[in-house]
Amino acid sequence: MASATTRTTWRRLKRNKGALIGITIIVLSILAALFAYLLAPDGSPNANRMIVEIGGQQPGYTQQFLQLPRDRKIPSTSFFNRLFFGEEDKYQYIPIQDYQLKGDSLIVQKYIDEGLTERLAYPVSQTRWQEGAVSGDYRVSTKKFRLGTDKYGRDILSRLLVGVRVSLGVGLVTVIISLSIGVLLGALAGYFRGRTDDTIMWFINVIWSIPTLLLVFAITLVLGKGFWQVFIAIGLTMWVSVARIIRGQVLSVRELEYVEAAKALGFSHTRIILRHVLPNVMGPVMVVAASNFASAIVIEAGLSFLGVGVQPPQPSWGLMIKENYNFIITHNPMLALAPGFAIMLLVLAFNMLGNGLRDALQVKE
Structure with missing residues (x-):
């Protein structure tokens, strides 16, 4: 029965083009999050x-670099460690305009600013010079910054890719926390009614009356600023809508014949709730879960923009807007608009998926 219902729901969902577009964007975002450090130009x-000399550059900016070995030896990184955490640079990057070999020295024109360079010389052995570039201790490379660089000279595209993890992570944690608390309290209130319902509804109304952003601020101040703290804070503020929906659904389902039959057979309240009630009220929850996912992304971006969310240097789309919003009124608005477009696209994808689930599951407003 459940399998047939699932197939019917999937057929309806596939006929909704908006939902399919949303699913495609979400799947691509998940893949980008998983392989961010392998896809990003800056791994x-x-x-x-940070290469401060090239800060605030336009999309498509190209720069030549002299790569110098670091003073300390950088340990090798395993594939999985690089996949999840990135790999520390083995070289320091010096932007240059030109270079040439003279005797045992490598002469470079270091780029400092537009129209300003500095002449530097580095000792190098003749045997390390091959095909116009230094091999061994020194390397020369050319890099293209497709979305430009922020004010610290960091690659915007790379930080956008790594920042997907924060947005998807906060949405996932929020949905898990909100569903866990909301389903539990909503089911208890709707099933037992009476004093249990009154107590839980009083608590729900108190939380409901507090503005979400203000409540997140309060929880963040208690838990502190940080990566996981903001995830938990947002999750603890978004369970109310789930609880109200579950309560209303359970109130109607508990009066149906199969629930009365389960009670007559002597089944425990726990079994009735878990096996007979909740599976039949989860349709609306899936819709509100998609909505909460989108809302969590927006709230996290807002908190990071205000400085109480994810902290530097962890890349967050809201934090990227904060760091670069001054460029909107100057020569390079794309530095702030790019993360804004990314937030808009991902939130739109989850909203379209939520609308598709509502139609496929035939959830009544």
Whole structure:
């Protein structure tokens, strides 16, 4: 029965083009999050390679770099460690305009600013010079910044890719926390009614009366600023809508014949709730879960923009807007608009998926 219902729901969902577009965007975002450090031009931890000389550059900016070995030896990184946490740079990147070999020295024109360079010389062995570039201790490379660089000279595209993890992570944690608390309290209130219902509804109304952003601020101040703290804070504020929906659904389902039959057979309240009630009221919950996922992304971006969310150097789309919003009124608005477009696209995808689930599951408003 459940399998047939699932197939019917999926057939309806596939006929909804908006939902399919949303699913496609979400799947691509998940893949980008999983392989962010392999896809990103800057694969360093948090995509935090700072080259201040090239800060605030336009999309498509190209720069030549002299790569110098770091003073300390960088340990090798395993594939899985690089996949999940990135790999520390083994070289420091010096932007240059030109270079040439003279005797045992490598002469470079270091780029400092537009129209301003500095002449530097580095000792190098003749045997390490091959095909116009230095091999061994020194390397010369050319890099293209497809979405430009932020004010610290970090690659915007790389930070966007790594930042997907924060947005998807906060949505996932929020949905898990809100469903866990909301389903539990809503089911208890709707099933037992009476004093239990009155107590839980009083608590729900108190939480409901507090503005979400204000409640998140309060929880964040208690838990502190940080990556996981903001996830938990947002999750603890978004369970109310789930609880109200579950309560209303359970109130209607508990009066049906199969629930009365389960009670007559002597089944425990726990079994009746878990095996007979909740499976029949989860349709609306799936819709509100998609909505909560989208809302969590927006709230996290707002908190990071205000400085109480994810902290630097962890890349967050809201934090990227905060760091670069001054460029909107100057010469390079894309530095702030790019993360804004990313937030809009991902939130739109979850909203379209939620609308598709509502139609496929035939949930009444």
